[in-house]
Amino acid sequence: MSRGFEQREFETRLNAAQTLMQEAGLGALLLTTEPDVRYFTGYLTRFWESPSRPWFLIVPASGKPVAVIPSIGAALMSQTWIEDIRTWRAPDPLDDGVSLLTNTLNALTRGAVGTPMGYESHLRMPLGDWKRVQAGLHGDACEDAGIMARLRGVKSSAEIAKIENACGIAARAFARVPEIAAEGVPLSQVFRDFQRLCLEEGADWVPYLAGASEQGGYGDVISPASDRPLSAGDVLMLDTGLVHDGYFCDYDRNFAVGPPTEHIAAAHARLIYAIDEAADVARAGTTAAQLFHAMDRIVTGGQGGSDAGRLGHGLGMQLTEGLSITPQDHTVLEPGMVITLEPGIETGPGKMLVHEENIVITDGAPRFLSPRAPATMVQL
Amino acid sequence: MSRGFEQREFETRLNAAQTLMQEAGLGALLLTTEPDVRYFTGYLTRFWESPSRPWFLIVPASGKPVAVIPSIGAALMSQTWIEDIRTWRAPDPLDDGVSLLTNTLNALTRGAVGTPMGYESHLRMPLGDWKRVQAGLHGDACEDAGIMARLRGVKSSAEIAKIENACGIAARAFARVPEIAAEGVPLSQVFRDFQRLCLEEGADWVPYLAGASEQGGYGDVISPASDRPLSAGDVLMLDTGLVHDGYFCDYDRNFAVGPPTEHIAAAHARLIYAIDEAADVARAGTTAAQLFHAMDRIVTGGQGGSDAGRLGHGLGMQLTEGLSITPQDHTVLEPGMVITLEPGIETGPGKMLVHEENIVITDGAPRFLSPRAPATMVQL
Numbered sequence: 001m002s003r004g005f006e007q008r009e010f011e012t013r014l015n016a017a018q019t020l021m022q023e024a025g026l027g028a029l030l031l032t033t034e035p036d037v038r039y040f041t042g043y044l045t046r047f048w049e050s051p052s053r054p055w056f057l058i059v060p061a062s063g064k065p066v067a068v069i070p071s072i073g074a075a076l077m078s079q080t081w082i083e084d085i086r087t088w089r090a091p092d093p094l095d096d097g098v099s100l101l102t103n104t105l106n107a108l109t110r111g112a113v114g115t116p117m118g119y120e121s122h123l124r125m126p127l128g129d130w131k132r133v134q135a136g137l138h139g140d141a142c143e144d145a146g147i148m149a150r151l152r153g154v155k156s157s158a159e160i161a162k163i164e165n166a167c168g169i170a171a172r173a174f175a176r177v178p179e180i181a182a183e184g185v186p187l188s189q190v191f192r193d194f195q196r197l198c199l200e201e202g203a204d205w206v207p208y209l210a211g212a213s214e215q216g217g218y219g220d221v222i223s224p225a226s227d228r229p230l231s232a233g234d235v236l237m238l239d240t241g242l243v244h245d246g247y248f249c250d251y252d253r254n255f256a257v258g259p260p261t262e263h264i265a266a267a268h269a270r271l272i273y274a275i276d277e278a279a280d281v282a283r284a285g286t287t288a289a290q291l292f293h294a295m296d297r298i299v300t301g302g303q304g305g306s307d308a309g310r311l312g313h314g315l316g317m318q319l320t321e322g323l324s325i326t327p328q329d330h331t332v333l334e335p336g337m338v339i340t341l342e343p344g345i346e347t348g349p350g351k352m353l354v355h356e357e358n359i360v361i362t363d364g365a366p367r368f369l370s371p372r373a374p375a376t377m378v379q380l
Numbered sequence: 381m382s383r384g385f386e387q388r389e390f391e392t393r394l395n396a397a398q399t400l401m402q403e404a405g406l407g408a409l410l411l412t413t414e415p416d417v418r419y420f421t422g423y424l425t426r427f428w429e430s431p432s433r434p435w436f437l438i439v440p441a442s443g444k445p446v447a448v449i450p451s452i453g454a455a456l457m458s459q460t461w462i463e464d465i466r467t468w469r470a471p472d473p474l475d476d477g478v479s480l481l482t483n484t485l486n487a488l489t490r491g492a493v494g495t496p497m498g499y500e501s502h503l504r505m506p507l508g509d510w511k512r513v514q515a516g517l518h519g520d521a522c523e524d525a526g527i528m529a530r531l532r533g534v535k536s537s538a539e540i541a542k543i544e545n546a547c548g549i550a551a552r553a554f555a556r557v558p559e560i561a562a563e564g565v566p567l568s569q570v571f572r573d574f575q576r577l578c579l580e581e582g583a584d585w586v587p588y589l590a591g592a593s594e595q596g597g598y599g600d601v602i603s604p605a606s607d608r609p610l611s612a613g614d615v616l617m618l619d620t621g622l623v624h625d626g627y628f629c630d631y632d633r634n635f636a637v638g639p640p641t642e643h644i645a646a647a648h649a650r651l652i653y654a655i656d657e658a659a660d661v662a663r664a665g666t667t668a669a670q671l672f673h674a675m676d677r678i679v680t681g682g683q684g685g686s687d688a689g690r691l692g693h694g695l696g697m698q699l700t701e702g703l704s705i706t707p708q709d710h711t712v713l714e715p716g717m718v719i720t721l722e723p724g725i726e727t728g729p730g731k732m733l734v735h736e737e738n739i740v741i742t743d744g745a746p747r748f749l750s751p752r753a754p755a756t757m758v759q760l
Contacts, residue, residue, distance in 0.1 A: 047602035049588040049621060050700040052500050052693065071687035075600040075730070089689045091704045093499050117507035119473050120432050127497035128523060143508060192579045195586075199572045199579075204604065206575075206585065208429040220455040222427035224584065241429060307451035309469045313432065320430040324471045350455075 001165055003245045004042055005158055007081050013040055016151055017059055024145035027111020029059035030101075032124040035317040036116065036148055040065045041080045044246045046205070047073070053090040054125040056101050060108045068101050098129050102136035113137060114144035120321065121148075153314060153322040154336040160360050160369070162247035163316060163338055166203075167358055167369045170240055173197040174253045181236055181380050183257055184229045187213045190236070191225040198242045208241030208250070208319050213257065216264060217347030221308075221354055232258035235353060236380065241319040248319050250340050251356040251370045256377045267347050269375040271355035274298040274343040278312075282341070282359060282366040288329040295325070295343040308354070312342040315358060337361040338369065381545055383625045384422055385538055387461050393420055396531055397439055404525035407491020409439035410481075412504040415697040416496065416528055420445045421460045424626045426585065427453070433470040434505040436481050440488045448481050478509050482516035493517060494524035500701065501528075533694060533702040534716040540740050540749070542627035543696060543718050546583075547738055547749045550620055553577040554633045561616055561760050563637055564609045567593045570616070571605040578622045588621030588630070588699050593637065596644060597727030601688075601734055612638035615733060616760065621699040628699050630720050631736040631750045636757045647727050649755040651735035654678040654723040658692075662721070662739060662746040668709040675705070675723045688734070692722040695738060717741040718749065 017040070021029060031037050034048040037057040048055075056068040067082050070090035077085050088100050105113055115123065123130060134141045155163070173194065180193035190213070195206045211225070212218035213236040221239065230236060239252035254268055274295040281294045295311045296302055304327060305311070314322025315338050323331040323339065333339075337360070344354040355373065359366040397420070401409060411417050414428040417437045428435075436448040447462050450470035457465050468480050485493055495503065503510060514521045535543070553574060560573035570593070575586045591605070592598035593616040601619065610616060619632035634648055654675040661674045675691045676682055684707060685691070694702025695718050703711040703719065713719075717740070724734040735753065739746040 044604055045602045046588055046590055046604065051502070051698060052700045052704065053689070070689060072602065072689055074687065076603050087687075089685070089687065091499070091689060091706065093704070093706075093708050096499065115507070119471070119476065119506060121506045122431070122502065122504050123507050124502050126499060126501045127495070127503050188584075192583075196576045196579050199576050202572075204568075204572075205589070207587070208426055209585070210426060222425045222452065223456050224424055224426065305469070307454065307467075307469065309433070309450060309452055309471060318431060320432045324432065324473070326471065326473075328473050 001161065009156060009158055010040060010042060010081055012156070013151065014059065014065065017147060018061060020145070020147045020150065021059070021061055021114070024114065024147065025112060026114040026145065027061055027109030027139055028105060028113050029144055029147065030105065030113050030115040031057040031059065031148070032115070033122070035152070035321070038246060038317060039152060041067065041077070041082050043077055043080055045076060054097055054129070056097065058105060058108060061111070066104060066108065068097060068104050096129060098132045102133050106138045110138045112140045112142050114142055114147065116148050117143040118146060118149065149322060152316065154334050155316055155338050155360070156336070159247065159316060160336070160338060162245050163249060163358065164369045166242055166244045166247055166249035167251070169198065169202045169244055170242055170249045170251065171371045172201040174238070177238065177253070177255060178378070178380055181230060181255065183232055186227045186229050188225040188227045190230070194238055194240070198240060202244060203242040204244050206240065206242045209238065211236070211238040211252070216261065217267070217351035217353050219350045230257045235260070235264060237354065239356065246317060248315060248317070249358055249370065250315050250319050251358050252354060253373060254353060254355065254377050256379045259379060260377055264347060264353070265377065267345050267353050268355070268377045270298060271343050271345055271353060272373065272375040275341050275355065275357055275372070278341045279359065279366055282333065282361060284333055284335050284361055284363065286333045288323045288325050288331045288333070289327050292325045292327055295341065299343045299345045306344060308344050311344070312340040314338065315340050333361045335362050381541065389536060389538055390420060390422060390461055392536070393531065394439065394445065397527060398441060400525070400527045400530065401439070401441055401494070404494065404527065405492060406494040406525065407441055407489030407519055408485060408493050409524055409527065410485065410493050410495040411437040411439065411528070412495070413502070415532070415701070418626060418697060419532060421447065421457070421462050423457055423460055425456060434477055434509070436477065438485060438488060441491070446484060446488065448477060448484050476509060478512045482513050486518045490518045492520045492522050494522055494527065496528050497523040498526060498529065529702060532696065534714050535696055535718050535740070536716070539627065539696060540716070540718060542625050543629060543738065544749045546622055546624045546627055546629035547631070549578065549582045549624055550622055550629045550631065551751050552581040554618070557618065557633070557635060558758070558760055561610060561635065563612055566607045566609050568605040568607045570610070574618055574620070578620060582624060583622040584624050586620065586622045589618065591616070591618040591632070596641065597647070597731035597733050599730045610637045615640070615644060617734065619736065627697060628695060629738055629750065630695050630699050631738050632734060633753060634733060634735065634757050636759045639759060640757055644727060644733070645757065647725050647733050648735070648757045650678060651723050651725055651733060652753065652755040655721050655735065655737055655752070658721045659739065659746055662713065662741060664713055664715050664741055664743065666713045668703045668705050668711045668713070669707050672705045672707055675721065679723045679725045686724060688724050692720045694718065695720050713741045715742050
């Protein structure tokens with residue numbers, strides 16, 4: 001599939017943002033994080049791995065976004081549709097873009113400057129510099145009125161195609177797990193080889209891999225891999241967020257090392273049943289909380305959840321973004337939202353199984369972007 | 381090599397922090413980023429890829445650090461030396477750890493709470509929540525007096541061994557580049573395969589890979605790979621930050637696709653010469669700025685740098701951290717500092733070559749952690 005987006009995609013995003021900005025009375029948006037900057041520009045680089053330099057994108061009330069960035073990024077930014085690119089030689093410990101940013105904002109607006117300050121957000125610049133920017137602004141610095149979360153929460157068809165493509169790559173890698181995982185292979189080796197499979201099947205990179213292999217379920221789903229060899233009776237779980245063209249998939253698969261016990265086989269089947277139930281209610285108009293209860297009824301009998309804290313979340317330019325499937329999140333599902341369904345079930349004291357699929361909300365039934373796993377676990 | 385650290389390592393770090401905190405009059409440190417939390421705990425997980433949940437570590441004026449974290453992380457944190465682990469079921473849009481953090485800080489100190497706010501830092505939590513925490517604190521929230529930067533800037537011998545190990549993995553992968561790169565192979569395929577080689581040679585994961593393949597030098601060192609095939613006359617550059625046990629290497633290699641022109645061969649040799657010159661002055665007591673000028677004399681004739689902004693930087697738990705080799709950075713080198721030397725040279729209008737090595741400052745001459753590249757480029 002082709003990389004990047006048509007310019008029309010960015011124009012649509014910008015128009016939507018400027019409409020919401022007008023409603024909220026904002027003179028500009030100030031964006032500092034990789035996905036927020038990329039959302040309006042298409043600026044894609046792994047260079048954000050370095051925390052040294054701040055990057056800024058300003059969305060004015062009218063007209064195209066203005067990039068205020070380190071000069072090392074000018075060549076790549078000039079390949080995007082952005083025309084107004086202002087640079088400084090970062091990093092500069094004396095003035096790391098602060099005066100250039102402040103002057104540019106003041107030239108663009110005397111109104112309020114909104115920046116994401118809510119749930120899941122952070123400001124990717126030093127707090128000390130942020131104070132200096134605020135002190136120099138003509139207008140107030142305030143919250144972005146949830147605009148970025150609202151915009152990014154609903155995906156375009158081009159974005160959905162990219163996420164589906166990432167899901168397909170992971171599916172091909174998962175199908176090859178029997179090549180790399182068997183009794184006696186250290187889990188750390190399985191992790192390395194699974195990342196290799198993801199790359200071979202077309203991932204650009206593999207920002208996230210977690211999992212476990214333990215007897216009768218696992219105690220933890222976020223640990224790095226140990227060198228312990230897989231052994232009969234283990235459940236091996238691999239959960240990957242791989243990236244293609246800047247968009248993630250995020251789903252997992254469970255494998256039985258040797259024949260699974262009836263208890264484990266039933267727990268896995270129950271997770272798949274929870275996915276069925278969630279898919280039945282995942283419609284435009286349903287809330288995230290309703291989706292939570294649909295699954296929680298199946299996996300805990302309706303106890304209100306577990307320490308994982310949620311049974312799924314939004315997905316796209318980040319491994320996790322947007323809504324959380326929790327009793328407290330009343331976000332209303334809309335067509336174009338891409339979410340994970342991630343029920344977990346206790347299999348013993350301190351032991352669990354977790355299963356995850358990726359879906360897109362439509363006008364009717366949700367469409368699975370990850371090819372659904374069958375109720376029966378693959379046996380290694 | 382064994383994973384993790386002896387508990388003594390963390391005790392030493394904590395003691396050093398508490399000494400500096402006392403000098404600065406701080407009642408506690410509040411840490412929110414992955415490397416800062418890991419520095420005192422050893423808590424290692426790729427779960428930070430998800431931006432959804434904030435994580436907090438408090439370093440009190442005396443006694444062990446206190447973790448205030450999402451409940452999903454409790455099992456893994458309890459495997460570290462940290463004993464006081466307080467959790468909430470994150471994400472919670474109504475109170476995502478704010479009251480638990482505020483109450484815990486207030487119970488631990490009525491003094492000032494320092495958090496990194498300077499150069500290269502950011503606060504990994506929503507700004508709105510940070511305002512709520514500040515409003516609830518008994519003491520003031522202030523800058524950490526540069527304590528984290530100062531501590532993390534000088535590595536222990538155990539940390540240096542981990543970085544050297546990562547460098548060795550990359551060296552083995554670089555040695556195998558002729559297996560995967562040749563005229564006609566798309567650059568995107570080379571990128572995929574090089575990450576695979578890094579994994580095969582022992583990387584836990586490959587958070588960073590950048591590079592280029594262009595005629596007579598490249599215009600950019602941070603772009604993602606295009607599908608353009610390598611062609612005779614290209615210089616292929618691969619720059620990787622791979623991770624083993626939580627520590628990075630960060631260096632690059634240049635390869636000539638077909639015989640290099642005399643001009644390119646000479647430019648590459650000049651970069652190696654710049655490394656020689658830097659190694660001659662990279663001693664305890666030298667400043668980062670002096671190191672800059674030693675290389676800048678060779679690569680620009682002393683013009684004061686380029687748009688890259690720096691000729692190297694600190695390295696360790698992050699791809700880049702700590703000092704920058706710029707004319708403005710007067711950080712004094714100390715034994716145990718691990719840095720990259722990264723001179724770049726213009727090879728034509730908008731074209732350059734960049735070379736990078738990793739060294740550790742000692743009591744005498746620096747020790748190269750990356751095996752030095754010869755002056756002659758490897759030809760593919």
